[in-house]
Amino acid sequence: xxxxxxRPNQAAEAAFSIQKHKIILTINEVxxxxxxxxxxxxxxxxxEHLHLTGTKKGCDHGQCxxxxxxxxxxxxxxxxxxxVMHDGAEITTVEGLAxxxxxxxxQEAFIEQDAFQCGYCTPGQICSAIGLINEGKAKTxxxxxxxxxxxxxxxxxxxNILKVVQEALExxxx
Amino acid sequence: MAVRSNNKFSRRSFLKVTGLAGGGVLIGFxxxxxxxxxxxxxxxxxxxxxxxxxAYIKIADNGKVTIFSPNPEIGQGVKTxxxxxxxxxxxxxxxxxxxxxxxxxxxxxxxxxxxxxQSIRASWEPLRQTGASARQMLINAAAAGWDVDPGECTTxxxxxxxxGGNRIGYGEVVKDAAGLEVxxxxxLKDPKDFKIIGKDIRNVDINKIITGKPLYGLxxxxxxxxxxxxxxPPAFGQELADFQKLENFDAIxxxxxxxxxxxxxxxxxxxxxxxxxxAMKAKKTLQANWQYAGNPESTEDHDEILLGLxxxxxxxxxxxxxxxxxxFSEADEVLERTYESPFLPHNCMEPxxxxxxxxxxxxxxxxxxxxxxxxxxxxxxxLGRPLEEVHLEMTRMxxxxxxxxxxxxxxxxxxxxxLAKKPVKVVYxxxxxxxxxxxxxxxxxxxxxxxxxxxxxxxxxxxxxxxSNMYNLIPNFFPAGAVENYQVDVANYQxxxxxxxxxxxxxxxxxxxxxxxxxxLAEVMQVDRVQLHLDLLEKVKGSTxxxxxxxxxxxxxxxxxxxEKSGFKxxxxxxxxxxxxxxxxxxxxxxxxxxxxENGQPVTKxxxxxxxxxxxxxxxxxxxxxxxxxxDGVGHAMYGDLTFTDGKPESDNFxxxxxxxxxxxxxxxxxxxxxxLSPTGLGEPTLPVAGGAVAxxxxxxxxxxxxxxxxxxxxxxxxxxG
Ligand code: FES
Ligand code: FES
Numbered sequence: 001x002x003x004x005x006x007r008p009n010q011a012a013e014a015a016f017s018i019q020k021h022k023i024i025l026t027i028n029e030v031x032x033x034x035x036x037x038x039x040x041x042x043x044x045x046x047x048e049h050l051h052l053t054g055t056k057k058g059c060d061h062g063q064c065x066x067x068x069x070x071x072x073x074x075x076x077x078x079x080x081x082x083x084v085m086h087d088g089a090e091i092t093t094v095e096g097l098a099x100x101x102x103x104x105x106x107q108e109a110f111i112e113q114d115a116f117q118c119g120y121c122t123p124g125q126i127c128s129a130i131g132l133i134n135e136g137k138a139k140t141x142x143x144x145x146x147x148x149x150x151x152x153x154x155x156x157x158x159x160n161i162l163k164v165v166q167e168a169l170e171x172x173x174x
Numbered sequence: 175m176a177v178r179s180n181n182k183f184s185r186r187s188f189l190k191v192t193g194l195a196g197g198g199v200l201i202g203f204x205x206x207x208x209x210x211x212x213x214x215x216x217x218x219x220x221x222x223x224x225x226x227x228x229a230y231i232k233i234a235d236n237g238k239v240t241i242f243s244p245n246p247e248i249g250q251g252v253k254t255x256x257x258x259x260x261x262x263x264x265x266x267x268x269x270x271x272x273x274x275x276x277x278x279x280x281x282x283x284x285x286x287x288x289x290x291x292q293s294i295r296a297s298w299e300p301l302r303q304t305g306a307s308a309r310q311m312l313i314n315a316a317a318a319g320w321d322v323d324p325g326e327c328t329t330x331x332x333x334x335x336x337x338g339g340n341r342i343g344y345g346e347v348v349k350d351a352a353g354l355e356v357x358x359x360x361x362l363k364d365p366k367d368f369k370i371i372g373k374d375i376r377n378v379d380i381n382k383i384i385t386g387k388p389l390y391g392l393x394x395x396x397x398x399x400x401x402x403x404x405x406x407p408p409a410f411g412q413e414l415a416d417f418q419k420l421e422n423f424d425a426i427x428x429x430x431x432x433x434x435x436x437x438x439x440x441x442x443x444x445x446x447x448x449x450x451x452x453a454m455k456a457k458k459t460l461q462a463n464w465q466y467a468g469n470p471e472s473t474e475d476h477d478e479i480l481l482g483l484x485x486x487x488x489x490x491x492x493x494x495x496x497x498x499x500x501x502f503s504e505a506d507e508v509l510e511r512t513y514e515s516p517f518l519p520h521n522c523m524e525p526x527x528x529x530x531x532x533x534x535x536x537x538x539x540x541x542x543x544x545x546x547x548x549x550x551x552x553x554x555x556x557l558g559r560p561l562e563e564v565h566l567e568m569t570r571m572x573x574x575x576x577x578x579x580x581x582x583x584x585x586x587x588x589x590x591x592x593l594a595k596k597p598v599k600v601v602y603x604x605x606x607x608x609x610x611x612x613x614x615x616x617x618x619x620x621x622x623x624x625x626x627x628x629x630x631x632x633x634x635x636x637x638x639x640x641x642s643n644m645y646n647l648i649p650n651f652f653p654a655g656a657v658e659n660y661q662v663d664v665a666n667y668q669x670x671x672x673x674x675x676x677x678x679x680x681x682x683x684x685x686x687x688x689x690x691x692x693x694x695l696a697e698v699m700q701v702d703r704v705q706l707h708l709d710l711l712e713k714v715k716g717s718t719x720x721x722x723x724x725x726x727x728x729x730x731x732x733x734x735x736x737x738e739k740s741g742f743k744x745x746x747x748x749x750x751x752x753x754x755x756x757x758x759x760x761x762x763x764x765x766x767x768x769x770x771x772e773n774g775q776p777v778t779k780x781x782x783x784x785x786x787x788x789x790x791x792x793x794x795x796x797x798x799x800x801x802x803x804x805x806d807g808v809g810h811a812m813y814g815d816l817t818f819t820d821g822k823p824e825s826d827n828f829x830x831x832x833x834x835x836x837x838x839x840x841x842x843x844x845x846x847x848x849x850x851l852s853p854t855g856l857g858e859p860t861l862p863v864a865g866g867a868v869a870x871x872x873x874x875x876x877x878x879x880x881x882x883x884x885x886x887x888x889x890x891x892x893x894x895x896g
Binding site for chain 2: 039040041044048051053054055056057058059060063064066093094095097098103107110111114116117119120121122123126144145146149150151152153154155156157158159160161162
């Protein structure tokens, strides 16, 4: 079983807690200067400070993948990452994937496969699938199943999500 | 050919039609009272006003139809399938239909009174009649205009065609239709003419979901809203002994200036802050003393107590046919087995949360709940306020699985808001969610069977459960009616650990126990496992026992079909198959699981599933629920386990509580039995079947019979590898 990740320890937090930190982030192609506390995670920053609630919280411990976003093209669990550590980074959330009316191919594939039930894990699954494609490691359905296993779907929509990723990978190749 | 339907529900008592000031017509219908019997209905429609309805169809004068779906969406797709049924009978194109979760966008706020647990089965008839009634009124209006017999008019895709080439769109006659009487009798479509039902229809919220729009309770916020993180007793059986609010507040304020208030209520303490992180972090630093007021219960205690109950005589009888004791004493062979299951948390993907703003004028509640009506009542009662002051809005839910039938977290939010006099949202962390209770209770079953002259002559099922026992339909499930001497007895132990419904209550474990037992029984009887099941069903055919819930014909049909589709009887090198069939929630299901050994470990690769759920309303939605139920069933049978030490749950997040992940999820192949029978529910019935199919396949693969869940804990892997 996976080890429970460490949160920044309390003493370090206390030392930081006095001042806010100024960082610059490009979120969904908009560059913004943001003041954050040292302990604010990217997830809390997105959801509570910037009101981008598309990114979900499921465990806050890096275990479920509901909070997956793309940071500089790489998928990360945003609940595990402190915002101050990413000054200058480029973040894409589920809200920023479509270009105007034009959905991202992975979003389209989600519609095509009806790959969700309650839909709560879906934003994380979409970002994770895009990250996986960017990584270029997954070749077979078995690879996809392994590499998508950081994203829990409590509703069990796994087979359709698998089809989404397979379809997106094929589109990518052709 | 249309079917005349003189419905048993008087449509007058659940439909009301009115013209809208801005054009168009509004048809209000009372979906859930329509599902009740006539005697429960108010006698006179004039006693009702529009606020008494909970679902609406709006037909605008451009012909576009908006259906205000009354049902909370928890992922089972009713928000799509229910409007599909209305649209079918209304005879409009699905593309012209918009579905909106009530409340309605009219001047008046509409109180939600929808119940969440009602199934498609209960609403099928009233929904069809509602759509058909609206269609008939539009026809009547058009016919009056043309001065022809309404019987000569037909409809298609929202257009009425009359004799002599007359054509008119629904939108153009809505104004006239609004003034007409609701017809007493309407025609329903012949299922073979269905254009929408049975098709693949995408979930109506799909675009919002994939673009991350705020749909869920956890996404909801209001100006000035505070986040409340609640400290509850760390262990069941404990209560708050001592808590110094002022000292705590002073200490916490220093480290967490964002904390606004601390509220003690009942046995709980809420920390209110401007953001979630501060509230949750500050909660962890609270200094409070807890003491045991009840028993500190541990899993070993439960095991001992429940097994003690099974060994004892303190049972309540649920059904008794013939004389099982006599059958056992006369038997050639007796097989007795005990099956054991743990507590399970629901673990909805979206942790529990609810918004409340309690003011002197009203109580505003927003969030994900499956039982808005009952919960609004409870809140009114708790706060000693009239029900009229409670306004509850439902959001989309990140899963339910039974957990959101219970409004404990809504009551918390309301109470905190009323004490703090501020708008608050109670937010559970995953740890709060997994440790706050309302679990699937631990249950043990003992099944004993008598075999004489190669026949099953006696069957005795005993249940020992924490807190509550099986509902009274279950004793009339299979094999009731198939065995001459048949008895079901139950006993329970009252625990201070809170429990409740969990997807497919009772059957979620009973089906595994029973279907594993029959696998073993077939071995003992040296007969074919599937044939044993079919033969027993044969005996139920033509039975005059009207308590029997399942249909032996439908059950035999799903069984034969799954055997054929899965190639159950065909040998396949290295692939081990397990069979299981079960009826619950009015749906008949049979499954075959395929297990292979990877590094000596059994892995479920595929499940073939055959379902008889009557007419399939939305194929896509149905497939999704069937697959989800199977993956859930396999996952919890394999891994689900919540244990306790001294009343304290021993898992609290996904690092120490295993949920099935993509790499462990089997492929699912689904086949429907096609018929024109009324549709039955799909949210639950495929789940119970899966555990038995997997256990039987594991037996075939490893030689080991598993009697306890989770399988992963009770499977002797050394023996497998050896
Ligand atoms: S919320 Fe980040 S992994 Fe679960
Ligand atoms: S769709 Fe509900 S958790 Fe994945």
